[in-house]
Amino acid sequence: MQAWTLILLLLVTMAAAYHLGRKRAITSAGGVSQIKSLHSLPAYYGFYAALWAGIPALLLMGLWIGFQDQIITSLVAASLPPEMTAGLSEGRVGLMINDIKNLATGNIVSAGVTPEIQAAADQYSRLRSLFTWTMWLAVGALAVGGLSYAWLKTEPQMRARNRVEGSIKVIMIVFSSIAILTTLGIILSVVFESIRFFDRISPLDFFFGTSWSPQIALRADQVGASGEFGAIPLFTGTLMVSLIAMLVAVPIGLLSAIYLSEYASRGLRSIAKPVIEVLAGIPTVVYGFFAALTVAPFIRELGATLGLEVASESALAAGLVMGVMIIPFVSSLSDDVINAVPQSLRDGSYALGATRSETIRRVIVPAALPGIVGGILLAVSRAIGETMIVVMAAGLAANLTANPLDSVTTVTVQIVTLLTGDQEFDSAKTLAAFALGLTLFLVTLTLNVIALTIVRKYREQYE
Template sequence: MHSSTLLILLLGLMALAYHFGRKRAISSAGGIARINTLHSLPAYYGLYAALWAGIPAMLLMALWSGFQNEILIAILKSELPPSLMDGLSTGQVGLMVNDIENLASGAIVSGSVTPEMQAVADRYAQLQRFADWAMWLAVLAIAVGGMGYAWSRTQPRMRARNRVENIFMVILVVFSSIAILTTLGIVLSVLFESLRFFQSISPLEFFFGTLWSPQTALRADQVGASGAFGAVPLFTGTLMVSAIAMLVAVPIGLMSAIYLSEYAPRRVRSLAKPTLEILAGVPTVVYGFFAALSVAPLIRELGMSMGFSVASESALAAGLVMGIMIIPFVSSLSEDVINAVPQAMRDGSYALGATQSETIWRVIIPAALPGIVGGILLAVSRAIGETMIVVMAAGLAANLTANPLDSVTTVTVQIVTLLTGDQEFDSPKTMAAFALGLTLFAVTLTLNVIALHIVRKYREQYE
């Protein structure tokens, strides 16, 4: 029995509750001709019944689905025969339980199947079927009970509209709180792991060190028993690639937005804008292939023909392709903001004798500047957080250089490298990823504060 089937059935019960709740309100008022005696419209009474039929049942279904497997595994472990538990460590017991779950569901197990394991798997499947049936009965009983409660409460004097609005207000507050608490949880988890990292590595070394080599050894007698965690090469590489990308994306994106919004005919705009926005839907790995196979070799050949030493993977190649990827972010948002400038400002400028170009640069662009800054900020955040293009076109070498023709790496690439594979978060090498993530968060927050300051400054001028 699938949970999706139960969810569809709940939605059907909510629809029935809406219909009967609305019908009950009309009948309690004395018919359709006397619905003016109701406090609220009949639809609110139907919504009230539908919410009582759906929300408690869905909450129970979510809680049951979330804890059912944990409870069943706990029961399963308590019923394991001693013959299966003898001489097994905690990790081996967990692996055996996983095999029993796979055996019960018909999946592949990691070892041979013994009669004891088969018996336990059959018992687990029996418990799972019983739990599924119990969930169905409990959820449907709660739904029908909620429908009956709303039915009994429906009367002409009931403030159905107020109650429905209060329920929706609670739902909005709950979901808003979930979003805020999730953000807070992410920040705190990164912060606590970063503090653990800084207990082992000095913050001065991390923020001001110029050598990045996080490969720590497992034993003290191994070569490289202590790694180097100077993140300055990562910061400079991130800023270099992002700066190159913005030098490409901002002028092209802004100019294309001005042309499409102010100069292009309607037919050209209807074709050009969707075509330009197709770039935003191309996967980043495709841009990475394009940068590694086409742009990087072309830059290397051109540089060598002019006497420059160009690495096979360079910051310039990654930055150029990343800038192409970011163009739709700048162009689409800037065009929407420019189109939102009131036509009265354009007409006033033309009435004073200004040309179209003067109107654009002296009236429209300053008025739309807050939104343009927001689009550029989004593009900067996208550039800083990009990984695949840098991995495939700029390399993994942590070089402290100002030459865009050299190979560099970025913060996001190193985070992926440090967390690749099976890792345990008990060494400075692994926890360095959290320190890098916290630094990225601080940088993004700073960019948001600066952009907010610019937006407020120009809003006060043009509102």
């Protein structure tokens, strides 16, 4: 049975509990005419019953599903004949257990099916069925028990509103904590793996080295047994592509925002603004195809016409297309900030005899500048984190160059490259991805903090 079916039944039970709890409150008060004797509105008594019928049952179901597979796997592994696991490493035992699971669920197994493996798969299927039925009974019994408890506790003097609001507050705190703890877990996992990397590679070599070749040999006598992890070519490639993108996105986005806010008619604005924002909804892989199949060949042919040597994959092609992708970020944020400038500033400028263009240059843009700068810095963070366009249009070569016509790579591209396929997470090659990720996280975090600081520091001057 699917878990979604049980969730749907619990939602139905909660709806029924709401109506029963509400009806119980009205009845205990002596009817509809005596509702004023209740401490809270009848709806709060219904919500109180619904919470007791649903929340404990949902928590039990979540815990059950989270630990069920581990318990079943442990029981199946403990029931295997000793001769099947004798002399096998932990990895080989894990592979055998995985084959048992695949056989039980009808998937492909990596080795031949022996009678012992088939018996273990049958046991796994039986245990799953038993645990599923037990979960349904336990969750159902808990839901009914919660409803019964709420039914018995419902009385006119019960502070249903306080209890419901307190429960909702606890639920919101829990979900907020989940989001915060998830972020903290991501940060700590990256930090710990980066520490392991810097135990093997010197931070000075990583941050100031000029050669990037993270190839670790499989044998000690193999050529290139120690890779080179100088990340300077990655940083320069990232900055070059991002700079080209911002040179495209900032002027076009800012000028389009000024035009739509100050010059365009209401009808034109209602059409042009959604059209510009459509660019933000196009998948980055589509931009990558456009850069690789259209922009890069055009730049190469144009360079050949001018006598310039242009690589088949260049930073210029990736930067131009990335800039087009980022235009909506700059345009929308700038447009919102410009529209937030008080109309009184415009009226005062016009009253002093300033023209519309002078008002824009000397009043509106300076007033909106903190928000505009904040939006631009957020767009820079978006450009630094882009991957797909760079993979398809700029290449994978870690070249230390200042020529935008050459092929370059970025930090995000190398993270993808290092973690593609089956990897050994004890090697410096794979751990380098976490060091790059930590560096990228610190850079984008710094840009976001600067953007928020600028907006908060100067916004009050114009409010």
